[in-house]
Amino acid sequence: MEAEAAVDYLVDERSKAQFDIDAMKIIWAGGKHEFEVSDRMARLVASDPVFRKDNRAILDRKELFKNTLRKAAHAWKRIIELRLSEQEASKLRFFVDEPAYTDLHWGMFIPVIKGQGTEEQRKKWLPMAYRMQIIGCYAQTELGHGSNVQGLETTATFDPELDEFVIHSPTLTSSKWWPGGLGRASTHAVVFARLITDGKDHGINGFIVQLRSLDDHLPLPGIIIGDIGMKFGNGAYNTMDNGFLRFDHVRIPRDQMLMRVKQVTREGKVVQSDVPWQLLYGTMVYVRQTIVADASCALSRAVCIATRYSAVRRQFGSQNGHETQVIDYRTQQSRLFPLLASAYAFRFVGEWLKWLYMDVTQRLQARDFSTLPEAHACTAGLKSLTTSVTADAIEECRKLCGGHGYLCSSGLPELFAVYVPACTYEGDNIVLLLQVARFLMKTVSQLGSGERPVGTTTYLLRLEHLLQCPCDVQGAEDWLKPDVVVQLFEARSARMTVACAKSLSKFSKPEDGFMDLSADLVSVATAHCQLIVVSKFVEKLQQDIPGEGVKQQLEALCSIYALSLLKKHLGDFLSTSCITSKQASLANDVLRSLYSQVRPNAIALVDAFNYTDHFLGSVLGRYDGNVYPKLYEEALKDPLNESVVPDGYHEYLQPVLKQRLRTARL
Numbered sequence: 001m002e003a004e005a006a007v008d009y010l011v012d013e014r015s016k017a018q019f020d021i022d023a024m025k026i027i028w029a030g031g032k033h034e035f036e037v038s039d040r041m042a043r044l045v046a047s048d049p050v051f052r053k054d055n056r057a058i059l060d061r062k063e064l065f066k067n068t069l070r071k072a073a074h075a076w077k078r079i080i081e082l083r084l085s086e087q088e089a090s091k092l093r094f095f096v097d098e099p100a101y102t103d104l105h106w107g108m109f110i111p112v113i114k115g116q117g118t119e120e121q122r123k124k125w126l127p128m129a130y131r132m133q134i135i136g137c138y139a140q141t142e143l144g145h146g147s148n149v150q151g152l153e154t155t156a157t158f159d160p161e162l163d164e165f166v167i168h169s170p171t172l173t174s175s176k177w178w179p180g181g182l183g184r185a186s187t188h189a190v191v192f193a194r195l196i197t198d199g200k201d202h203g204i205n206g207f208i209v210q211l212r213s214l215d216d217h218l219p220l221p222g223i224i225i226g227d228i229g230m231k232f233g234n235g236a237y238n239t240m241d242n243g244f245l246r247f248d249h250v251r252i253p254r255d256q257m258l259m260r261v262k263q264v265t266r267e268g269k270v271v272q273s274d275v276p277w278q279l280l281y282g283t284m285v286y287v288r289q290t291i292v293a294d295a296s297c298a299l300s301r302a303v304c305i306a307t308r309y310s311a312v313r314r315q316f317g318s319q320n321g322h323e324t325q326v327i328d329y330r331t332q333q334s335r336l337f338p339l340l341a342s343a344y345a346f347r348f349v350g351e352w353l354k355w356l357y358m359d360v361t362q363r364l365q366a367r368d369f370s371t372l373p374e375a376h377a378c379t380a381g382l383k384s385l386t387t388s389v390t391a392d393a394i395e396e397c398r399k400l401c402g403g404h405g406y407l408c409s410s411g412l413p414e415l416f417a418v419y420v421p422a423c424t425y426e427g428d429n430i431v432l433l434l435q436v437a438r439f440l441m442k443t444v445s446q447l448g449s450g451e452r453p454v455g456t457t458t459y460l461l462r463l464e465h466l467l468q469c470p471c472d473v474q475g476a477e478d479w480l481k482p483d484v485v486v487q488l489f490e491a492r493s494a495r496m497t498v499a500c501a502k503s504l505s506k507f508s509k510p511e512d513g514f515m516d517l518s519a520d521l522v523s524v525a526t527a528h529c530q531l532i533v534v535s536k537f538v539e540k541l542q543q544d545i546p547g548e549g550v551k552q553q554l555e556a557l558c559s560i561y562a563l564s565l566l567k568k569h570l571g572d573f574l575s576t577s578c579i580t581s582k583q584a585s586l587a588n589d590v591l592r593s594l595y596s597q598v599r600p601n602a603i604a605l606v607d608a609f610n611y612t613d614h615f616l617g618s619v620l621g622r623y624d625g626n627v628y629p630k631l632y633e634e635a636l637k638d639p640l641n642e643s644v645v646p647d648g649y650h651e652y653l654q655p656v657l658k659q660r661l662r663t664a665r666l
């Protein structure tokens with residue numbers, strides 16, 4: 001009975017949608033072709049028993065890791081058998097939904113050789129890597145230094161006699177520590193080390209180093225290597241073999257130094273090429289961009305679970321003879337719908353960032369380096385903003401699902417555990433925001449010198465206007481005007497930037513100012529990044545959006561995204577006099593009415609993500625809403641329920657119970 005009622009809730013919900021859901025699916029996927037590929041790969045993975053993942057939380061580490069190796073090998077086999085394109089293979093990996101050494105091989109090892117190798121090096125190493133005849137990882141971080149890349153201690157000392165580099169770990173803290181895929185799987189690594197020639201330190205560079213034998217996988221002489229141990233959560237990121245690595249005077253040929261940025265000649269002379277040295281950090285820029293694109297996936301997944309469950313779950317009150325669906329509580333809406341809006345916002349900003357990255361890559365090939373600083377600031381800032389919001393949002397979605405959200409079968413604990421390191425890897429989020437702040441301070445300080453801000457900082461050209469313009473909101477409906485909202489976010493960011501720049505100028509040493517004001521600088525960078533997300537959402541809506549009602553839904557979500565940020569950061573907007581308290585109160589009224597507008601469409605808006613039940617991995621987020629019987633089913637699968645009387649009863653429970661009996665008789 002209850003099961004049928006639960007199914008009915010979602011059927012009814014779906015019938016209320018006021019837009020063309022198929023058209024929305026295509027917008028979400030990024031095009032018809034992308035939708036078709038994604039849909040096909042999702043089904044392929046869901047129907048293949050090797051890719052089952054419901055047992056991850058109960059496997060021990062060794063079984064878990066072996067299972068990941070099995071899945072990765074099976075994925076590779078299917079990719080070859082089905083002759084999948086790069087796009088299809090990458091979607092397949094996405095739906096397999098299990099961090100593995102292959103992520104680092106394809107996501108960092110290959111890109112670092114592509115980006116920092118010479119033509120000759122690319123020709124030598126990439127074909128082997130593409131065929132997976134070698135498996136590589138990205139070994140940068142050490143026990144003692146992660147954020148401070150210039151502080152790395154591993155040395156690569158040139159030996160001109162033998163035309164080789166000697167790779168060495170001089171201290172405990174110079175051990176490589178964290179690289180994914182290093183612990184067990186990789187045969188090779190790109191190792192970042194200090195380049196030393198003729199006793200002189202030339203800073204950091206990448207070197208291709210073989211770690212394990214290609215015959216028996218044993219570590220090569222001088223290589224001490226292993227896994228760094230269990231990480232947060234069961235299952236989760238423990239499918240990945242993050243590793244440690246020490247070198248004891250390991251020799252590699254000179255041509256295994258990646259030489260696009262710096263070269264070492266046969267005589268040991270260091271030659272700096274004419275590309276900016278920051279290209280050494282280029283692989284991180286690439287991966288940060290992919291992490292932004294991925295944030296909307298993790299966020300939408302959590303939101304899909306919480307939204308469907310909120311429509312199924314009833315608690316208190318009365319609606320047509322039933323208790324109230326928890327999604328109808330205003331508090332639930334005010335927590336859930338901004339997250340739904342953020343998922344769409346991050347999707348569009350991720351698309352735009354992909355374009356920006358492609359643009360900067362093409363320019364670099366044509367030796368135009370002018371947009372590199374902006375690309376660095378955008379990838380760093382948006383990586384930070386989107387991962388922090390997503391990690392917090394997954395936890396909020398867990399709470400939105402009440403007690404059942406805490407069960408592993410809700411899918412949310414594992415999603416949180418697997419996602420949360422994204423706030424740290426590929427650059428700690430605070431460290432990255434400080435990079436954005438540095439870029440903004442530099443941009444503002446150069447305004448007077450004729451240097452024109454580009455791309456996302458163009459608004460700073462209108463600084464004079466933004467510093468004093470009043471907010472154009474007279475009535476509530478004005479809050480729905482995109483140009484009013486964008487200008488408001490520009491004004492807030494410009495005013496905070498200038499205030500910080502003024503405070504900085506009071507310090508005789510800029511580094512002291514940066515230290516003292518770092519918390520404010522982080523707020524400035526956040527305001528700037530939020531402006532980027534709002535404006536990219538608005539720009540998306542200026543494009544042709546086909547499908548009945550689709551544009552209206554997206555407009556509502558865009559307004560929810562912007563106005564919920566305004567509400568959250570009201571202190572910023574009021575203290576910079578960007579808005580009045582009356583305008584703030586009108587914004588709050590508008591938000592409430594936008595929630596009412598989204599409410600009947602909520603289920604369809606999450607259906608548009610087109611996630612299979614296999615991918616969601618959540619009893620609470622099931623497409624059919626059949627939550628309660630399935631919760632029982634999952635509970636009964638737990639190994640604790642395998643026997644009626646638990647293991648340990650005779651040793652530990654029975655004696656206690658008996659003893660209590662005797663005590664009671666006394």
Ligand SMILES: CCCCCCCCCCCCCCCCCCCC(=O)SCCNC(=O)CCNC(=O)[C@H](O)C(C)(C)COP(=O)(O)OP(=O)(O)OC[C@H]1O[C@@H](n2cnc3c(N)ncnc32)[C@H](O)[C@@H]1OP(=O)(O)O
Nearest residue numbers: 075090093103106107146147148149278281376425426427
């Ligand atoms: C089966 C088959 C399947 C096939 C499909 C598979 C698909 C796979 C896809 C998977 C995707 C990948 C998933 C990966 C998972 C993630 C794993 C995580 C990996 C890592 O964590 S790797 C290690 C990352 N480490 C960091 O991020 C370190 C952070 N620190 C830094 O970046 C720097 O040290 C920092 C903080 C920038 C400071 O550096 P420093 O040199 O001290 O620089 P300054 O602050 O002094 O700045 C100098 C100058 O340079 C500019 N700058 C800094 N960084 C960059 C940059 N990246 N690009 C361009 N410019 C940069 C900076 O702005 C300054 O400029 P000025 O003009 O002001 O001088």
Ligand SMILES: Cc1cc2nc3c(=O)[nH]c(=O)nc-3n(C[C@H](O)[C@H](O)[C@H](O)COP(=O)(O)OP(=O)(O)OC[C@H]3O[C@@H](n4cnc5c(N)ncnc54)[C@H](O)[C@@H]3O)c2cc1C
Nearest residue numbers: 138139140141145146147178179180421424425426427430
């Ligand atoms: C799951 C996972 C996978 C990883 N995979 C890889 C990999 O494949 N390859 C690889 O090379 N590395 C990898 N890493 C390492 C990762 O890149 C680093 O951990 C990350 O860059 C953060 O550096 P850290 O650990 O040195 O943090 P720290 O810099 O020590 O951070 C500690 C604290 O100090 C603060 N802090 C640091 N510097 C500043 C500053 N200047 N101003 C203000 N606050 C500051 C930070 O905000 C943070 O709160 C991985 C890490 C994880 C967790």
